[in-house]
Amino acid sequence: TMASELKSQFLTGATIAEAYDEDPKTILKVHKEFLYYLILHEMGHTLGLNHNMKASQMLSPSELNDTSITEKIGLIGSVMDYPTINLSLDRTKQGNYFTTKPGPYDLWAIEYGYKEFDEKLEENELNKILSRSTEPGLAFGNDADDMRSSGKAIDPHVMVEDLSSDAIGYAEGRFKLVNTVMPKLKVKYSKTGQNYAELRSRYSMLNGQRRNMIAVVSRYVGGVYVDRSYVGQNTTEKPFTPVSEAEQKRAIEVLNKYAFAPNAFDADASLYPYLQLQRRGFGFFSSTEDPKLGGIYLS
Numbered sequence: 408t409m410a411s412e413l414k415s416q417f418l419t420g421a422t423i424a425e426a427y428d429e430d431p432k433t434i435l436k437v438h439k440e441f442l443y444y445l446i447l448h449e450m451g452h453t454l455g456l457n458h459n460m461k462a463s464q465m466l467s468p469s470e471l472n473d474t475s476i477t478e479k480i481g482l483i484g485s486v487m488d489y490p491t492i493n494l495s496l497d498r499t500k501q502g503n504y505f506t507t508k509p510g511p512y513d514l515w516a517i518e519y520g521y522k523e524f525d526e527k528l529e530e531n532e533l534n535k536i537l538s539r540s541t542e543p544g545l546a547f548g549n550d551a552d553d554m555r556s557s558g559k560a561i562d563p564h565v566m567v568e569d570l571s572s573d574a575i576g577y578a579e580g581r582f583k584l585v586n587t588v589m590p591k592l593k594v595k596y597s598k599t600g601q602n603y604a605e606l607r608s609r610y611s612m613l614n615g616q617r618r619n620m621i622a623v624v625s626r627y628v629g630g631v632y633v634d635r636s637y638v639g640q641n642t643t644e645k646p647f648t649p650v651s652e653a654e655q656k657r658a659i660e661v662l663n664k665y666a667f668a669p670n671a672f673d674a675d676a677s678l679y680p681y682l683q684l685q686r687r688g689f690g691f692f693s694s695t696e697d698p699k700l701g702g703i704y705l706s
Contacts, residue, residue: 409445409448409449409489410445412489413441413444413445415612416441416491416492416505417437417438417441417492418609419492419494419612419613419615419616420437420492420494421434421437421438422609422613423494423498423584423588424437426591426592426595427498427591436504437504437505440504440506440507441504441505443505443507444486444505444506444507447486447506447507447508448486451485451486451487451509451513452487454521456485456487456513456516456517457547457550458487458489458550458553459484459485459487459488459512459546459547459548460488460548460549460552460553460555460565460566460567461484461488461546461547461548461562461564461565462483462485462490462510462512462547463483463490463566463570464484464546464564464571464572464574465480465481465482465483465511465543465544465546465572466482466483466571466572467571468571468576468577468580471493471495471570471571471577472495472500472501472502472503473502474502474503477502477503477506478503478507478508480508480510480511480544481508481509481510481511482503482505482570483506483510483570484510484512484543484544484545484546485509485510485511485512485516486508486509486510486513487512488567489567489568490506490567490568490569491568491581491616491619491620492504492505493505493570494584496580496583496584512544512545512546512547515536515539515545518536519533519536519537538640540640541640541642546564548564548565548633552565552633553566553567554566554626554630555567555622561630561631561633562631562632562633563623563626563630563632563650564632566622566623568620568623574624574627575623575624575627575654575657575661578620578623578624578661579661579665581616581617581620582661582665585613585614585616585674586665587674589610589674590674590677592606592609592613592678593606593677593678593681595609596609603681603682606678606681606682607681610675610678610682614675617665620665621662621665621666624658624661625658625662627650627654627655627658628650628658628659629650629655630649630655631647631648631649631650632644632647632648632650633646633647634646634647
């Protein structure tokens, strides 16, 4: 499903860029990075890598658009995650849209699986590699742990469609960006002689971003962080740590403001009359194809 997922993310990035009348080369950049990431992800599977839905926590929000960091180690700890597309609220400070190189986790896991050792040294050398598992860039949580479905798993850090070490704050930024772009869609995607199908498609794409962010933020309410470090490893984390009361309240505040408030979707109001399905010149005819014999026209 990765190709379908990334298509949606790519079109979101393209819509944002077009709505802001950014350089057409921006679309090519989004497309190129999208393809790099898709190929890296699927090649990771051919090398035996699991999904890693915890990898998107690697960088802070302030680091995400710093290309001196992201073009060195990537946007996320592993290309095996399903992160949201990286979109800066400040369009003048946009960095990479997708990660374009294997992350620290990928390199580490591949080293464990494929590096050759002298037979006498192999066990010790593999244990040395394993001992690094508590390093922040090597965080791991696969499909068994992710919270993409309601009621499934408990650790909100192991989630799809999120990004950064502050997923709640990042999600709030995405809500703001979508709400800023929505009023621009009518002018951008209304073309003489055509219906509003493209407008409706772009609207649905951006509204899907809201849905994703609502899912991400909601997982912090009642969430429990999980740490699987072994006894003796270098970690200060406990096996189970409930999300703090303050963080849970923060999540609720974001949901209240951008999902549940009466004015949460006011930015869309001007679009509603144009989002209905339109059919023009569509007829049902009798078997003789004579419109006089039972023809029905919808326009």
